[in-house]
Amino acid sequence: MEEFAIYTRFSAPPPCQAPRSSSPATPSPSLLFSSHTTKPLTLGPGLRHIPPSTITAALSGPLHTDPRKNALWIENNGGRYIPVQGDLVICSMHHSSVDAYHCSITPYTAPATLPQLAFEGASKKTRPVLAPGALVYARVSVAGKHMEPELECVHPGTGKAEGLGPLKGGMVWDVSLGMARRLLLPASKMREQGGLVLLELLAEKVRFEIAVGRNGRVWVDGGCEGDAGGGEGGRGDG
Amino acid sequence: MPAPTHSQNGYTVIGAVNGPIEVQRRDEIPDEAAIEVNVRPATGIGSPKERHIEHILTALLRNIILTHDYPRTLIQLTLQILSVPATHSTLPSSSSLPILPALINTAYATLLAGSIRLSTTLTAVLVAVPKSELEAVAQKGSSHVFAFDGRGEAVLVHSEGKKFEIEEWEQACEAARGCVLG
Numbered sequence A: 001m002e003e004f005a006i007y008t009r010f011s012a013p014p015p016c017q018a019p020r021s022s023s024p025a026t027p028s029p030s031l032l033f034s035s036h037t038t039k040p041l042t043l044g045p046g047l048r049h050i051p052p053s054t055i056t057a058a059l060s061g062p063l064h065t066d067p068r069k070n071a072l073w074i075e076n077n078g079g080r081y082i083p084v085q086g087d088l089v090i091c092s093m094h095h096s097s098v099d100a101y102h103c104s105i106t107p108y109t110a111p112a113t114l115p116q117l118a119f120e121g122a123s124k125k126t127r128p129v130l131a132p133g134a135l136v137y138a139r140v141s142v143a144g145k146h147m148e149p150e151l152e153c154v155h156p157g158t159g160k161a162e163g164l165g166p167l168k169g170g171m172v173w174d175v176s177l178g179m180a181r182r183l184l185l186p187a188s189k190m191r192e193q194g195g196l197v198l199l200e201l202l203a204e205k206v207r208f209e210i211a212v213g214r215n216g217r218v219w220v221d222g223g224c225e226g227d228a229g230g231g232e233g234g235r236g237d238g
Numbered sequence B: 001m002p003a004p005t006h007s008q009n010g011y012t013v014i015g016a017v018n019g020p021i022e023v024q025r026r027d028e029i030p031d032e033a034a035i036e037v038n039v040r041p042a043t044g045i046g047s048p049k050e051r052h053i054e055h056i057l058t059a060l061l062r063n064i065i066l067t068h069d070y071p072r073t074l075i076q077l078t079l080q081i082l083s084v085p086a087t088h089s090t091l092p093s094s095s096s097l098p099i100l101p102a103l104i105n106t107a108y109a110t111l112l113a114g115s116i117r118l119s120t121t122l123t124a125v126l127v128a129v130p131k132s133e134l135e136a137v138a139q140k141g142s143s144h145v146f147a148f149d150g151r152g153e154a155v156l157v158h159s160e161g162k163k164f165e166i167e168e169w170e171q172a173c174e175a176a177r178g179c180v181l182g
Helices: A002-008 A175-185 A187-194 A199-205 B046-064 B086-090 B100-113 B134-140 B166-181
Strands: A047-050 A056-057 A063-066 A069-076 A088-096 A099-105 A112-115 A136-142 A147-152 A166-168 A171-174 A208-213 A217-221 A231-236 B005-008 B011-021 B034-040 B074-085 B121-129 B140-150 B152-163
Touching: A047 A069, A047 A166, A088 A208, A099 A136, A099 B166, A112 A136, A166 A187, A175 A187, A175 A208, A175 A217, A187 A199, A199 A208, B005 B100, B011 B100, B034 B046, B046 B074, B046 B100, B046 B152, B074 B100, B086 B134, B100 B121, B100 B140, B121 B134, B121 B152, B134 B140, B140 B166
Parallel strands: A112 A147, A208 A231, B034 B074
Antiparallel strands: A047 A056, A063 A069, A088 A099, A088 A136, A099 A112, A136 A147, A136 A166, A171 A217, A208 A217, B005 B011, B011 B074, B121 B140, B140 B152
């Protein structure tokens, strides 16, 4: 047990246990690790821990630190989306089976399962009918590298949709994964952290509905021509 | 995203990676990703020479890519040779080494741009013994390709050409190490 604790909860390692790096531009380890915290060090995407005390980069990108949470991660803008539990995604219906829809989150990957009863108020008699190609805003309920992802359009605790469900009308665009992450920041942080003011400014002029999928898809419905007025109806927590 | 292009020894190669994607049942590996490398020549269709290069690259990249992070998937890498130097046609048809460093370095840049998780870096270089133009080396010398990872260890060594001594090979290895690792 002692050894296990060292592997998973090593906080503030001494400088000799520095992350291995060949780049001269890497800041010194003492700047990266906060030595005043008792919180375990958290490694985010792009970093790899090789026991006992080596941390290396697995992806390219700028290194970010959060001293308050004692976290390190690499910000990466590209690549293919890999489903993570709790992420909101916009997927398209591929085909339907007896009790589930099979939806495509990213092209060329195995379809994810969306149970036909995982919608708000759905029962065996009243369930949404989705044609192949229909867009669905869903949450990833089960994900892991050894299993096929599963989706849901309802909060399992409350039974409410909370903005999830079939997306009717509108248009869908592909954006980079980094842009999707910025668009999904809470409205209060979008301006300083995400550097985005577009949605705020647009919402002052026109009425629209937007859904942002973590898989790099943005859906926007502007209503009909002539619809104008203030206000923005955001879906989900985007 | 712009596709990575790399030029070395007069060869220019452009690369693209698609992955992790769904894999055909017969290629599926339960706990790691299958890797497929396609090398397309500048003109014409691929020959056994390209298949041989693909085989070398697949074996090399399997050690660089963190394949265990993507079980039961496929990582598909395509390398298109855009241009070859004028001396290319004078080389013996069996010669496959001059193009290899350009292909390896493009493959690495492509995987990096495609956000595929990698265990280390990769750099390759061609060494000609004695130091001269490629066609002269093909006539009476030898050529060697060395690839080094981020720790400075040789991960790929290939040689071709006329007879060479072990001392010559060691000098070539040191020259390559000095060139790549500085």
